Amino acid sequence: METVEQLRDRLLARFPAAKIELVTNPSAAAEHSLLIDAAHGRDIALFLRDDPTLRLDYCSNVTGIDWPDKEITDITKTTVADPAGASGATKVVEQKTTRIQPGYLEAVYHLYSMALKHGPVILRLRTANRSDAVTLPSFTPVWRSCDFQEREIYDLYGIIFECHPDLRRLLMWYEFKDHPMRKDYVEPDDYEWEPTAHGAILEKAKANRLTSAPIAGDAATPGPGSAPPATKSSNTEAKP
Amino acid sequence: MSTPPLSSLNPQLSTGSVPFPFAAALPGPSVRAVHDQFHGDLLEVSMGPQHPSTHGVFRMVATLDGEQIVKLKPVFGYLHRNHEKIAENTTYLGSMPYTDRLDYLCSMSTNWAYALTVEKLAGITVPDRAQYLRIIMAELTRLVNHACLVGFLFNDLGTSFTPLLYAFREREKIIDLFEALSGSRMMCNYQRFGGCRVDPTPEWLETARVLVENFPRFLDEYERMLTGNEIMLARTQGIGRVTPAQAVNAGLTGPVLRACGVDYDLRKVDGYGYYPRFEFRVPLGDHGDTYDRYMMRILEMRESVKILTQAFRDLPAGPIMDPKAKLRGFRPKAGEAYGRLEGPKGELGFFLISDGSPNPYRYRVRPPSLINLTLLEDMCLGHTIADSVVILGSIDIVLGEVDR
Amino acid sequence: MEMSDATPTPAAYTPFPAAGNIPDADREDLRRHGVLMTSMEELYNWGRSNSIWPLQFGLACCAIEMIAAATARFDIARFGAEIFRPSPRQADLMIVSGTVTKKMAPLVVRLWNQMPEPKYCIAMGACAISGGPFKQGYNVLKGIDRFIPVDIYIPGCPPRPEALLNGLVQLQKKIKGEKLSGPDAARFTRADVPSEFPIPEYGAHDLEPTKNPAVWTPPAPPSA
Ligand code: SF4
Numbered sequence: 072m073e074t075v076e077q078l079r080d081r082l083l084a085r086f087p088a089a090k091i092e093l094v095t096n097p098s099a100a101a102e103h104s105l106l107i108d109a110a111h112g113r114d115i116a117l118f119l120r121d122d123p124t125l126r127l128d129y130c131s132n133v134t135g136i137d138w139p140d141k142e143i144t145d146i147t148k149t150t151v152a153d154p155a156g157a158s159g160a161t162k163v164v165e166q167k168t169t170r171i172q173p174g175y176l177e178a179v180y181h182l183y184s185m186a187l188k189h190g191p192v193i194l195r196l197r198t199a200n201r202s203d204a205v206t207l208p209s210f211t212p213v214w215r216s217c218d219f220q221e222r223e224i225y226d227l228y229g230i231i232f233e234c235h236p237d238l239r240r241l242l243m244w245y246e247f248k249d250h251p252m253r254k255d256y257v258e259p260d261d262y263e264w265e266p267t268a269h270g271a272i273l274e275k276a277k278a279n280r281l282t283s284a285p286i287a288g289d290a291a292t293p294g295p296g297s298a299p300p301a302t303k304s305s306n307t308e309a310k311p
Numbered sequence: 312m313s314t315p316p317l318s319s320l321n322p323q324l325s326t327g328s329v330p331f332p333f334a335a336a337l338p339g340p341s342v343r344a345v346h347d348q349f350h351g352d353l354l355e356v357s358m359g360p361q362h363p364s365t366h367g368v369f370r371m372v373a374t375l376d377g378e379q380i381v382k383l384k385p386v387f388g389y390l391h392r393n394h395e396k397i398a399e400n401t402t403y404l405g406s407m408p409y410t411d412r413l414d415y416l417c418s419m420s421t422n423w424a425y426a427l428t429v430e431k432l433a434g435i436t437v438p439d440r441a442q443y444l445r446i447i448m449a450e451l452t453r454l455v456n457h458a459c460l461v462g463f464l465f466n467d468l469g470t471s472f473t474p475l476l477y478a479f480r481e482r483e484k485i486i487d488l489f490e491a492l493s494g495s496r497m498m499c500n501y502q503r504f505g506g507c508r509v510d511p512t513p514e515w516l517e518t519a520r521v522l523v524e525n526f527p528r529f530l531d532e533y534e535r536m537l538t539g540n541e542i543m544l545a546r547t548q549g550i551g552r553v554t555p556a557q558a559v560n561a562g563l564t565g566p567v568l569r570a571c572g573v574d575y576d577l578r579k580v581d582g583y584g585y586y587p588r589f590e591f592r593v594p595l596g597d598h599g600d601t602y603d604r605y606m607m608r609i610l611e612m613r614e615s616v617k618i619l620t621q622a623f624r625d626l627p628a629g630p631i632m633d634p635k636a637k638l639r640g641f642r643p644k645a646g647e648a649y650g651r652l653e654g655p656k657g658e659l660g661f662f663l664i665s666d667g668s669p670n671p672y673r674y675r676v677r678p679p680s681l682i683n684l685t686l687l688e689d690m691c692l693g694h695t696i697a698d699s700v701v702i703l704g705s706i707d708i709v710l711g712e713v714d715r
Numbered sequence: 716m717e718m719s720d721a722t723p724t725p726a727a728y729t730p731f732p733a734a735g736n737i738p739d740a741d742r743e744d745l746r747r748h749g750v751l752m753t754s755m756e757e758l759y760n761w762g763r764s765n766s767i768w769p770l771q772f773g774l775a776c777c778a779i780e781m782i783a784a785a786t787a788r789f790d791i792a793r794f795g796a797e798i799f800r801p802s803p804r805q806a807d808l809m810i811v812s813g814t815v816t817k818k819m820a821p822l823v824v825r826l827w828n829q830m831p832e833p834k835y836c837i838a839m840g841a842c843a844i845s846g847g848p849f850k851q852g853y854n855v856l857k858g859i860d861r862f863i864p865v866d867i868y869i870p871g872c873p874p875r876p877e878a879l880l881n882g883l884v885q886l887q888k889k890i891k892g893e894k895l896s897g898p899d900a901a902r903f904t905r906a907d908v909p910s911e912f913p914i915p916e917y918g919a920h921d922l923e924p925t926k927n928p929a930v931w932t933p934p935a936p937p938s939a
Pocket residue numbers: 412775776777812813814839840841842843847848871872873874
């Protein structure tokens with residue numbers, strides 16, 4: 072199979088208007104991927120599927136990734152002469168500037184060819200941001216195997232796949248409002264105190280105990296489950 | 312973006328029940344067309360999540376015309392245990408026990424898939440003996456899984472438990488071996504990045520070898536009882552057919568794919584581990600129906616026995632861990648890797664993204680059980696509701712992996 | 716022969732002691748001589764404790780071990796509990812075998828409500844008890860006892876089939892000791908103790924409510 076660079080050049084020749092970038096993978100796996108733009112996503116996908124030398128007829132895996140806004144601190148160091156220095160020493164002055172690199176959601180497709188038994192070709196698509204412009208073209212019309220996986224990403228990350236034939240939540244219930252796999256998701260706090268070695272959980276439980284005064288009040292008037300029999304009967308009598 | 316007619320993009324998308332805005336664009340009967348032909352009412356049946364034949368907490372909502380299925384929608388998530396989110400907050404090694412609980416019938420191969428991916432991510436090599444041990448464990452797991460699956464499938468056919476008892480008899484023998492080796496019957500937690508956790512004793516290997524030697528006897532017994540059974544033939548042949556083009560497009564993998572005649576076995580294609588050193592054949596089906604899917608399992612078990620016999624014969628001595636592999640304080644370089652192997656249910660993949668910290672930035676499981684269900688509706692359309700449980704049984708799902 | 720002498724003076728009537736009042740040793744003695752003496756309560760509890768019909772209801776990994784307990788090697792039939800019923804209306808025992816997710820919890824409670832009294836609940840495995848290894852999950856219920864009362868907890872991940880059998884034997888012991896009347900009568904005989912519990916609803920972020928305070932209150936944290 073041709074290398075990713077060759078493939079990128081061929082795609083660029085075929086779709087001159089498309090933006091296609093090579094994303095290198097520095098790990099030992101060294102499987103590089105192609106970042107394609109959403110507008111040409113489906114055309115490129117169709118081309119990859121039907122091109123006779125590639126025939127990527129099998130989309131194995133679709134992954135959603137959340138890249139939140141990142142605060143990047145640039146430190147510029149300048150060396151100035153230290154006025155208080157005794158022997159003309161210099162002082163390093165650090166200047167910090169922070170900028171926010173906007174976050175985005177990403178969908179990664181791993182394509183293989185069952186006919187020619189090669190692969191993977193990895194495609195990445197990125198949304199414009201994480202809040203309102205979260206649409207990407209759905210590849211379900213091209214590979215049906217994306218069906219449930221794109222639904223799952225919609226559910227857990229909130230990417231909206233345009234032209235998906237049945238875009239509903241897959242794993243959480245339909246009334247659910249959040250996208251729990253996002254990095255900034257705060258899960259409902261329902262930890263009780265427990266003896267555990269996990270520091271994070273203990274912290275959570277402690278915080279929970281501090282903020283949830285009403286629960287302590289609940290515990291003061293226990294329900295029939297935990298109360299001694301006398302209290303229980305009086306409790307139930309009070310209820311008509 | 313304009314909406315192209317979907318059928319022009321993918322002829323495999325023409326399922327009977329694509330919802331309204333797209334239905335008009337599709338060839339073949341759509342649900343609305345079916346509605347118009349009806350004089351009576353359609354009946355919607357919700358099967359599961361508590362149902363004896365849905366293999367766990369799986370739910371399907373079937374729309375019936377009389378007894379025939381005209382629409383079937385699976386509903387997932389009743390066992391969504393947030394494996395991926397938990398793994399993002401745990402170290403790489405800390406996720407290993409969780410992979411046991413993904414596909415709880417085949418913890419050994421799931422372990423391997425994860426170890427394989429981390430090794431790919433960090434460039435760890437695995438010594439010879441460990442490679443052989445991994446193959447032994449994976450193939451024993453395949454025996455357990457397929458034997459149990461056939462038992463469950465016959466349960467769905469209405470044999471009330473008997474074949475399952477035979478299957479569990481063999482399973483107990485194998486998981487006794489796993490327990491002797493790893494300390495746990497089901498949740499073995501055996502593979503490590505760069506090798507395996509425990510070296511089996513010579514007695515263990517001998518017991519396992521004898522078990523494998525006798526396994527074909529069990530298969531013969533099993534087949535004598537099941538394969539030619541008249542009810543079984545009547546209820547599985549020609550039921551739930553899938554064409555090869557459909558199967559490839561829907562990403563089916565494993566025995567379900569090969570039952571359609573598509574030759575795609577990762578043990579041959581990727582040649583991961585030491586599989587290229589082994590001689591075995593990949594059984595292929597013809598019709599892609601439930602019966603072929605059943606036969607695939609039986610034939611694959613026979614091939615697994617061959618692989619195991621060779622593995623016991625050739626098992627080299629030596630270390631079982633790469634001395635350079637680090638278990639504690641393991642931090643792979645930033646980057647990503649997708650590793651996959653041929654699990655008993657299909658292509659089991661892991662996709663890991665590392666940002667250089669001790670926890671993976673993104674940890675994704677490619678669950679074969681979930682993706683093999685893509686075609687469940689197409690397989691069931693036109694068949695009776697009683698067939699749908701048999702078709703589901705022949706796909707072989709484990710809910711821990713479907714919902715994760 | 717004097718007739719008058721032959722007429723025995725009737726002994727004062729002493730009511731036969733209730734079976735429950737005969738010391739166990741005496742009863743055991745009688746049983747050895749072929750006299751079976753029992754009480755309604757004992758007979759009733761003996762019968763139902765030895766024919767528990769569990770609900771055929773597997774949630775996750777632990778369910779596989781539950782099936783294993785039903786197969787030939789462990790053979791739950793030895794304890795009279797092999798008839799797994801698919802319908803809650805016919806079941807006495809709910810074995811919650813596996814992780815209860817928040818999406819599943821309302822259905823588990825509904826199944827429990829559909830079971831007729833007397834009914835018992837076994838929480839099998841770490842997940843059913845407290846969420847187990849998946850406790851940190853956003854969709855995992857941290858213990859089924861937040862919504863329904865649990866009789867027996869079987870720890871383990873998964874518990875071995877022997878552990879399940881042990882749990883079953885413990886449950887049988889509990890059933891055998893239950894009183895049918897009196898102040899400490901069993902739960903199911905009392906009208907004032909609910910046998911059905913409110914079913915939580917799917918909310919926008921979590922279940923609503925997240926627990927049933929009538930069944931479960933958070934354990935008190937250590938005072939330190
Ligand atoms: S306790 Fe362990 S074995 Fe049982 S359901 Fe939970 S994770 Fe699975």
